[in-house]
Amino acid sequence: MHGLSVERIGHRWGAKQALDEVSFTLTPGAFCALLGPNGAGKSTLFGILTRLFTPQTGRVVVAGHDLARAPRAALAAIGVVFQQSTLDLDQTVRRNLLYFAALHGIAGREAETRAMAALDRLGMAERAGEKVAALNGGHRRRMEIARALIHRPRVLLLDEPTVGLDAAARAAITDHVHALAADEGLCVLWATHLTDEVRPADRLVILHRGKVLADGTAGEIGGADLTGTFLELTGEQA
Known part of the structure; x- marks a missing residue:
């Protein structure tokens, strides 16, 4: 291991x-x-x-x-959550995760499935359609962790x-x-x-x-x- x-x-x-x-x-x-x-x-x-x-x-x-x-x-x-936020505040939570998935070569239904599964793990699934700018600091951090998990590190x-x-x-x-x-x-x-x-x-x-x-x-x-x-x-x- x-x-x-x-x-x-x-x-x-x-x-x-x-x-x-x-x-x-x-x-x-x-x-x-x-x-x-x-x-x-x-x-x-x-x-x-x-x-x-x-x-x-x-x-x-x-x-x-x-x-x-x-x-x-x-x-x-490796999945990484840096000290400084790197989120696109003008996009929705879901779009942020799908963009990150694309950087890892994950697209289509697989990207959608992984994004929602990662959000669900962090208690953020119900926020998927909200713009990041509307989230408080704690929820933004949860989202960043979910994003870091999307490629299954x-x-x-x-x-x-x-x-x-x-x-x-x-x-x-x-x-x-x-x-x-x-x-x-x-x-x-x-x-x-x-x-x-x-x-x-x-x-x-x-x-x-x-x-x-x-x-x-x-x-x-x-x-x-x-x-x-x-x-x-x-x-x-x-």
């Missing part, structure tokens, strides 16, 4: 070491929180995982495909997906994505700087100044006080 393998990734931006020997492996069905303060290297890692740029050292394997040697197969196995990457949402919307999105990992065997990497989005049973990788400070389950790493442990490890202020 193949999920996501990050092997000794190193990357510099000029004099700054953005990532330093970063390694972890995720299995199918795992929900992993990549937890780190702003500037920890999370966005650099996501840029490498999505091949926006190439790491200077190390390698990435996605669903058994080496990202450098077989980039098309590896990227086809094996790995789902989410970069700070709850930024700008209120507490209720954040909790709802977190619940939906946990269910996708548990029920559909998706390998999920969820980047965040918020400890309250991490559950005790979640896999947790703490990243700070480009280094992995801890890797295990959140309950093992943080005990009853994950926030306190996180602040202690990173030296951040509450």
Whole structure:
């Protein structure tokens, strides 16, 4: 069974070491929180995982495909929700998903079926005919997750997906994505700087100044006080 393998990734931006020997492996069905303060290297890692740029050292394997040697197969196995929204606000929810399906070579009845199935999984089927501009922030994020699932990826990457949402919307999105990992065997990497989005049973990788400070389950790493442990490890202020 193949999920996501990050092997000794190193990357510099000029004099700054953005990532330093970063390694972890995720299995199918795992929900992993990549937890780190702003500037920890999370966005650099996501840029490498999505091949926006190439790491200077190390390698990435996605669903058994080496990202450098077989980039098309590896990227086809990835669904991505970026921090910044990329939705067409003037089109309907359905049209947004059908356009994305077409980019993956999916058209006609198959595209319609997949779009509605993905929306249904995220509790958005009844919104299919609405314009995206009419949706609130939480529903737009659910739609982006549905869009990322339309080509049936094996790995789902989410970069700070709850930024700008209120507490209720954040909790709802977190619940939906946990269910996708548990029920559909998706390998999920969820980047965040918020400890309250991490559950005790979640896999947790703490990243700070480009280094992995801890890797295990959140309950093992943080005990009853994950926030306190996180602040202690990173030296951040509450």
